[in-house]
Structure formats: structure tokens, C-alpha cells
Amino acid sequence: MEPIEINAGSWYLRALRADERIDDRPALADGGITDPGYVATRTAQWADETHYSWAVCVPTTAEMVAEIGVTPGADGTAAITGWVREGYREALDDGLVAVHRFTSGFLGLEPVDAS
Template identity: 40%
Template sequence: MEPVEINAGAYYLRQLRADRHLDDRPALMEAFADPEHRRYVLNYRLRTPDEATEYVTLRTAQWACAERCSWAVAEPTTGRLLGEVGLRDLDLTFGTAEASVWTHPAERGNGIAVTALSAAIRFGFGGLGLREITYRHLASNTASAIVAQRCGFTRIDVAEQPSPAGEPLVRWVRKPG
């Protein structure tokens, strides 16, 4: 699948980049160095430019094999990275995916996550024909709960099995409409 850019109003969603025109790696390393970010995003460590390059390359490969749609949330006039939003674990046969979003520490509290995730959800239902999008977060991540509510998700439950962080996961679901 080819990456798609999305006009999200105050922001635009584009593929992560690390080229001579636009380089998201410094902002990625800043975000992933933040203690709060590391607390909630457990699967990745981006401490060096090489690790950030691998991350950008991974996201490109995931688009290509229709495994994950991942967008840099960007400031429209400069292209500056403000966060990332995605639809992962794509199953186009069954019409399902799981949403994810994070915001750069310097940009938290500005409504970026809600705007970006809402745009990604619209693309998932309208552009990909998804029938269900789930969302999950650690129970202590109250900001993620607010994002889920504002994006129209319905809380399903709290997982009985703790997450790799040793904390319960809250699960949400959203259908088209």
C-alpha cells in the first residue's frame, strides 16, 4: 500500500521522513527520550540517529506490506514533527485495526492527539473500509482515556492480564458512524 497524506485541518498527516528535505529523527529521539513517553511506549528505544533511521524505515516497510498505516503529525507550514498516529495490526480482510497515537512532549495539551487520531479513524473507515478500530492504553494513562472518549471510542473493559509494564490495559472500540 502506498502512503497517503491527510489534511487534518490544523495539522497534516504524512509519512515519517529522514531525508535531505525533511528529517524527523531529531524530534523522534527527543520524544522517545522523555520519561513519560518511555513509560507508555514500551516497544521502541530511539537513542541514536541510527535507531531513529531504523524506526522511520520500519514505518515505511509497514506501509508497503499493508501491516500498519503510520503518519507523522506535522505542522503544516514547516513540516515539523508534532507526534505520530497510526492504524496498526491492519486486517483488511476482516476490516479491523488498532489505533495508536503519541504527541511530542513539547506539544502535549494542544489537542493534537484528538485531531490526528480523528483524521486517521476517518481514513480507516472511509479509505480502508474498516469495520472496527480498537484502542488500548495503560490504566494510569488518563490522557489516553480522554483522547479515546473525544474520538468516539466506547470503553470495553480492563484486561485481566497485566501489560508488559505490569499495569492493566484499558480497551476501547469504535465502529463507523
């Protein structure tokens, strides 16, 4: 599956990026994620449908302030996880609501908070 963007009110959710236009790696490092292959891994997981992840972003700057992930289970459920940079809890909360709707409505899976 190709990554799907989600509008979450004051925030927007998009696939993680590390290219000439947008580089999420500094924000990921703020979240303790320093693996140089992390963005490529998340991109591959979208393609093989084993994990879906979103950068929760400020719409005006595209700055990543949180990450939300969905891991489908074999039992019709999906584990939902997330982390947030300091000062942006509202972004994570709003993003989680939108991802819960996506998980149940689009993927047809029962969301389960795993954070």
C-alpha cells in the first residue's frame, strides 16, 4: 500500500521523509530514534503492509512533532503506538483520534492502544 495522508484538524499526518525537501531525522532524534535506516524501514513497511506510520506535522512548516504507528495483528486487531516531542501532546492526541478512525474504517481492524 502507498502511504496515505490524514487530516487531523490542526495537524496533518504524512509518511516519514528524509529527502532534499523534508528531513524528519532531526525530529526522530529528539524522540530517541537515531537509526539511519529508520525512515527507509518505515517506507518498506507501508509497501508490505506490516506497519503503517505517520509523522504528525505542523501544517504551516511540515515540522514533525510526533509519530503514530499501526501494526496489524493476525486476530483482526491493530496495535497503535505513538510518541511526541515535548510541548506537542495535543498533536499526538488529535492524531491518535484520526488514526483510530483510519484503522477501523479503512483497514477494517479493531484499534488497540499499545503505548
